[in-house]
Amino acid sequence: MLASSASPVGATGPAGLIGIEGRVGVSKPDPIVVADGIVRRFGGVTAVSVDHLEFQRGAITALIGPNGAGKTTFFNLLSCFDQPQEGSWSFNGTPLRGVAPHKVARMGLIRTFQLTKVLSKMTVLENMRLGATGQRGERFFAGFARSLWSRQEQEITGRADELLERFKMHHMREQFAGQMSGGQRKLLEMARALMTSPELVMLDEPMAGVNPALKQSLLGHVKSLRDEGRTVIFVEHDMDMVFDISDWVVVMAEGRVIAEGTPEQIGQNQAVIDAYLGTNHDKELDGDMGNTTPGGPSDE
Amino acid sequence: MNWTSILIATVSASIGPLAVANILAAQGLNIHYGYAGLFNFGQAGFMAVGAYGVAITCASSEAGGYGAPLWAGVCVAILAAVVLALLMGLPALRLRGDYLAIVTIATSEIIRLMLRSEAISDFAGGNSGVNGFANDFFAASWFTNGKRFEWGPFSYLGKDLWVMLIGWIVVAVFALVTFFLMRSPWGRVLRSVRENEDAARSLGKNAQAFKLQALVLGGVMGAGGGIMLALFQNLAVPDDYVTRTTFIAYAAVILGGAARVGGPVIGGVIWYTAFQFMLSLTDEAKRNDLLPESLAPNAALLPFVFLGIALMCLVIFRPQGIFGDRKEVELDAR
Ligand SMILES: Nc1ncnc2c1ncn2[C@@H]1O[C@H](COP(=O)(O)OP(=O)(O)OP(=O)(O)O)[C@@H](O)[C@H]1O
Ligand SMILES: [Mg+2]
Numbered sequence: 034m035l036a037s038s039a040s041p042v043g044a045t046g047p048a049g050l051i052g053i054e055g056r057v058g059v060s061k062p063d064p065i066v067v068a069d070g071i072v073r074r075f076g077g078v079t080a081v082s083v084d085h086l087e088f089q090r091g092a093i094t095a096l097i098g099p100n101g102a103g104k105t106t107f108f109n110l111l112s113c114f115d116q117p118q119e120g121s122w123s124f125n126g127t128p129l130r131g132v133a134p135h136k137v138a139r140m141g142l143i144r145t146f147q148l149t150k151v152l153s154k155m156t157v158l159e160n161m162r163l164g165a166t167g168q169r170g171e172r173f174f175a176g177f178a179r180s181l182w183s184r185q186e187q188e189i190t191g192r193a194d195e196l197l198e199r200f201k202m203h204h205m206r207e208q209f210a211g212q213m214s215g216g217q218r219k220l221l222e223m224a225r226a227l228m229t230s231p232e233l234v235m236l237d238e239p240m241a242g243v244n245p246a247l248k249q250s251l252l253g254h255v256k257s258l259r260d261e262g263r264t265v266i267f268v269e270h271d272m273d274m275v276f277d278i279s280d281w282v283v284v285m286a287e288g289r290v291i292a293e294g295t296p297e298q299i300g301q302n303q304a305v306i307d308a309y310l311g312t313n314h315d316k317e318l319d320g321d322m323g324n325t326t327p328g329g330p331s332d333e
Numbered sequence: 334m335n336w337t338s339i340l341i342a343t344v345s346a347s348i349g350p351l352a353v354a355n356i357l358a359a360q361g362l363n364i365h366y367g368y369a370g371l372f373n374f375g376q377a378g379f380m381a382v383g384a385y386g387v388a389i390t391c392a393s394s395e396a397g398g399y400g401a402p403l404w405a406g407v408c409v410a411i412l413a414a415v416v417l418a419l420l421m422g423l424p425a426l427r428l429r430g431d432y433l434a435i436v437t438i439a440t441s442e443i444i445r446l447m448l449r450s451e452a453i454s455d456f457a458g459g460n461s462g463v464n465g466f467a468n469d470f471f472a473a474s475w476f477t478n479g480k481r482f483e484w485g486p487f488s489y490l491g492k493d494l495w496v497m498l499i500g501w502i503v504v505a506v507f508a509l510v511t512f513f514l515m516r517s518p519w520g521r522v523l524r525s526v527r528e529n530e531d532a533a534r535s536l537g538k539n540a541q542a543f544k545l546q547a548l549v550l551g552g553v554m555g556a557g558g559g560i561m562l563a564l565f566q567n568l569a570v571p572d573d574y575v576t577r578t579t580f581i582a583y584a585a586v587i588l589g590g591a592a593r594v595g596g597p598v599i600g601g602v603i604w605y606t607a608f609q610f611m612l613s614l615t616d617e618a619k620r621n622d623l624l625p626e627s628l629a630p631n632a633a634l635l636p637f638v639f640l641g642i643a644l645m646c647l648v649i650f651r652p653q654g655i656f657g658d659r660k661e662v663e664l665d666a667r
Contacts, residue, residue, distance in 0.1 A: 114531065138537035150532035152525050154661055163525050166537050168518045173546050176517030177510075186518070209661065229536060 046091030046259070047280040055294025055302075058085040065090035065233055065264050066111060066142075071120030073106055073288075080106040081117070082288045093255065093265045095275045095296075098285035099309050104268045105147050107285070108237055112144040113137045124233065139166060141232030145239065147268070149218040151225075153211025157202060160210050160221060161193035162186070164228025193228060199254065200224045201247070216242040220251070227258075234258060236267040240274055252278050276300065284309060334621060339613040341486050346609035347602050350493055353500030354380075354562035355605065358578070359585035359597035360507045361554030366583070367591035368515060369547035370527030372434035375421070376555045376582050378441025379414050381574035383556025384563035385448060385457060386410025391466035397455050403469045407560060414556035417444075418549040426544045438576060448571040462570035470564050471495065496565045503561065504598060507554050512594045514550075523547055524592075558582075584644055590654030599655060607643070611636035 049062040064087035073081040081103040088094050096104050109115035111122060113134045121130050124142050152160055168189070169175050170182030197203040200220050205213065210221060223239055239255070240248055248271075256278055258265050269275050275282060275296065282299040284292040286308040292299060299305055346352065358376050365373040390406035392398025401409075417440070425436040448457045457463065471478050475498070476491035489497070514520050523543050525533045530540040563569040581604065582597075589600025615632045618624050624632060647654070653662040 112535070114534070133539070134531075134534045135537050135539050138535055143537075144535055146531070146535070150529045150535070152528045152532060154528055155521070155524060159521060162518075163521055163533075163538075164536050170518030171522050171538075173514075173519055176514050176519035179513075179517070182518060225536070 046089070046262075047093075050089055050092055050281050050295065055292070055298035057290050057293055059087075059293065061087045061089040063090045064088060066122065066124055066266075068111065068122040069120055071107075071110060071117045071122060073103075073110055073115065073117040079288050081110060083107065083120070083290055086283065086290055086293075088264065088266055089281060090264050091259065091262055092280040093259050093267070093278055094281045094283060095279035096266060096268045096283050096285065097270070097272075097275055097309065098291075101287075102285040103288040104285055105237055106288075108144055108235055108268065112142060112235060114144075138229065141229075142235070143226045143229050143231035143233070144235035145219075145222045145226050145237055147237040147241075149215070149222050151210040151213070151218045151221050153209060155210060156207055157197070157210055157213070157221060158190070158193060158206045160225050161197065161228055162189050164225040165189040165192070166229050189228075196224045196227055201250070214242075216244060216247070219243055220247070223251075223254075231263065233264040233266065236265065238268050238270065240269055240271045248274070334617050334623075337486070339610065339617055342613045343606055343610040345487055345489070347606040348497065348501075349489075349605065350496045350500060350561070350565040352601050352605035353497060353504060354558045354565065355582055355585060356504050356558075356598055356601035357500070357507060357561055358555045358558030359582040359589075359601050360504070360511060361551035361558070362579075362582050363586050363591060363593075363597045364511065364547055364551035364554065367586060367593070367596070368511075368520065368527065369523050369544055369551075370430065371426075371544060371548060371551075372430050373437045373548070373551065374434045374576070374579055375437030375439075375441030376551075376558075377574040377576060377578040378437070378444045379417060379552045379555030380559030380562065380578060381441070381444050381448065381569075381571070382413045382417050383410040383559030384569040384574070385463065385559075386413045386556065387560050388463035388466045388563055388569035389456065391469065392463050393465065396463060396465055397458060398463065398466060406466070410556050410560050411553055414552045415549050418552035419545070422545045422548040426541060426548065438579075441574070441576065441579065445571045445574050448574075457571075458569075460571065462568055464568040466569075467564045467567040471567075493565075496561065500561050500565075503557055507557065508594050508598060510550075515594070519543075555582075584640070587644070587654055588647065590657035593654070593656040596654060596656050603655075604640075607640055608636055611639050 045063040053059060053061065066088040068083055068086045071081060071083045072079065096107070098104055106115065110117050113129055113132050121128060123129060124137070124140060127140065129137060152163070155163070168182065169185055175181045194203065194206070197206055202217065202220060202224065205217070210218065213221065219239060219242060223236060226234060240251065243251060252274060255265055255267070279296055282294060282296050283290055284299060284305050291308055292302050292305050294302065358380055361379065362373060362376050365371040386409045387406035389398050390401045390409045391403055393400050421436055421440055425433045447453065449460055451459055471492055474491065474495035476482065476494045478490070478492040478495070480491045481488050482491060482494055522533060522538050525538065526540045526543050533540045559574070562573060585597050585600035585604050587600070588603055589596030589598065615624070615635045619629055619632045628635065653659045
């Protein structure tokens with residue numbers, strides 16, 4: 034990694050975040066998503082109100098905050114599944130306001146849902162195949178001519194099998210997704226999202242309900258996404274995961290971004306501890322942060 | 334009671350022209366409701382558009398038509414169904430599913446009432462409809478139209494046989510179209526849209542476009558049913574396209590099993606078997622004074638009562654229909 038202390042302008046990935054000031058709204062050397070003045074109100078409740086926020090390309094950014102902080106709403110807005118009252122945001126420099134969600138997905142911004150949306154009446158394998166983009170057989174008239182899409186279908190199936198293997202779900206490939214447990218659905222949804230080969234993956238609580246043993250390997254998968262050059266933004270309440278794998282942490286509370294910075298900076302931020310981590314947590318965190326190696330074995 | 338005549342009537346009706354027209358419309362509904370999850374309660378509207386498309390295009394100019402050849406009439410009918418699907422779909426598919434049900438049932442009634450109206454009766458013939466446009470069709474028949482063809486106790490008129498032959502070929506074509514489309518990636522996206530539009534969108538699929546394509550395809554199949562019915566009767570009348578026609582097509586889909594290619598085919602045959610059986614049975618019973626006095630004046634409605642009860646039992650005890658997979662039906666979207 035390019036570990037220069039004064040990060041050069043344009044440095045991509047986690048390297049670009051080194052030495053950046055942990056201040057809300059700070060600009061990143063190579064932002065993939067930029068949000069400006071986004072306000073989303075539900076009746077009288079302002080669910081999201083973000084002045085300026087940038088997400089670094091090629092890095093893993095965690096979005097944390099208490100229940101009801103507006104994290105999911107913010108995800109919905111960025112992926113165009115919901116429209117804000119005010120504000121603008123862009124992905125790779127393309128303004129996304131008013132763009133249809135499926136077009137956003139085709140641009141390479143793929144999100145998963147906090148409440149999983151697996152397709153229960155389709156098998157695991159069909160769920161996976163559905164994820165692949167640019168399928169010729171998805172056009173109405175081409176659908177009739179198997180010869181037009183059977184080769185591509187084979188490639189897609191091969192890729193699906195690889196991913197299922199990686200997520201240890203290969204033995205369930207012919208089962209209906211509706212027969213899976215909650216945690217397995219989380220995994221399937223994440224694997225299915227990866228079928229699209231996304232540039233940016235937005236995961237809403239990927240670890241919720243996933244057992245500890247699998248969590249470790251999932252963490253590995255998420256890191257490998259970064260190694261493949263993809264950008265990851267995830268929402269998570271599991272602080273072990275947040276401090277273990279993220280390069281940058283954004284903290285939301287009551288719809289606003291109250292802090293951002295490296296995991297170390299956030300762990301010591303008094304405002305964050307007050308708003309989110311709570312007084313019970315700060316001893317634990319101090320201990321964690323003391324050994325300066327986020328990513329060290331967690332004691333759970 | 335003459336059981337033989339009841340049985341003969343029943344078997345003849347089970348694969349007869351009326352069953353065929355119903356099966357064609359039901360295959361369209363199978364695309365809408367079974368595969369795409371669209372609640373189209375206006376299939377009768379698509380049938381009407383198909384029937385009148387052929388009728389008006391092909392009827393002679395004295396009868397208010399254009400005297401065009403049959404193929405032109407079929408093209409007009411299909412085009413009209415496509416336009417109708419777009420007209421209904423573009424606004425209504427953006428709304429939640431139950432709104433589509435309201436829009437479609439209202440549209441089909443509007444079409445029927447318009448066809449009945451005096452204002453355009455020069456054109457559509459009002460109450461009595463348009464007739465005498467199927468002469469080309471029957472002229473092409475391979476059978477002598479007026480002759481009775483007999484197989485043991487069963488017999489059909491040549492003209493009915495011709496309608497049945499063409500009709501069953503079209504049934505087979507629609508079933509093949511459905512089969513090939515639904516096992517393709519196109520069908521996979523459609524099923525994903527049925528289950529969860531947001532999931533499909535999050536993977537870059539244009540859910541709206543797929544629903545619209547499905548609405549058009551199923552609507553064209555519905556028009557096919559209307560065309561067959563009109564040709565068989567050599568007559569297009571508005572009151573063949575009441576909402577009951579839609580519900581009978583639904584009954585075929587649900588009986589056979591939704592989202593199964595063979596579902597509407599078997600379901601349609603069973604419906605007409607059961608219906609004709611009940612009809613002949615009540616007829617015979619009435620003739621032999623076996624019906625209680627209070628029921629006798631309404632005997633014609635009894636088949637609907639019994640079949641309604643049977644359909645309720647089916648939905649309760651075998652919700653997947655005959656071909657469906659119970660496990661699949663019971664998988665809920667948690
Ligand atoms: N569709 C909606 N209608 C009304 N209010 C909503 C809606 N969606 C979210 N909200 C409100 O917006 C606020 C933020 O909700 P959001 O789901 O974004 O929180 P979150 O940070 O994802 O919380 P959690 O960690 O529990 O998932 C909450 O106060 C919620 O009540
Ligand atoms: Mg949430």
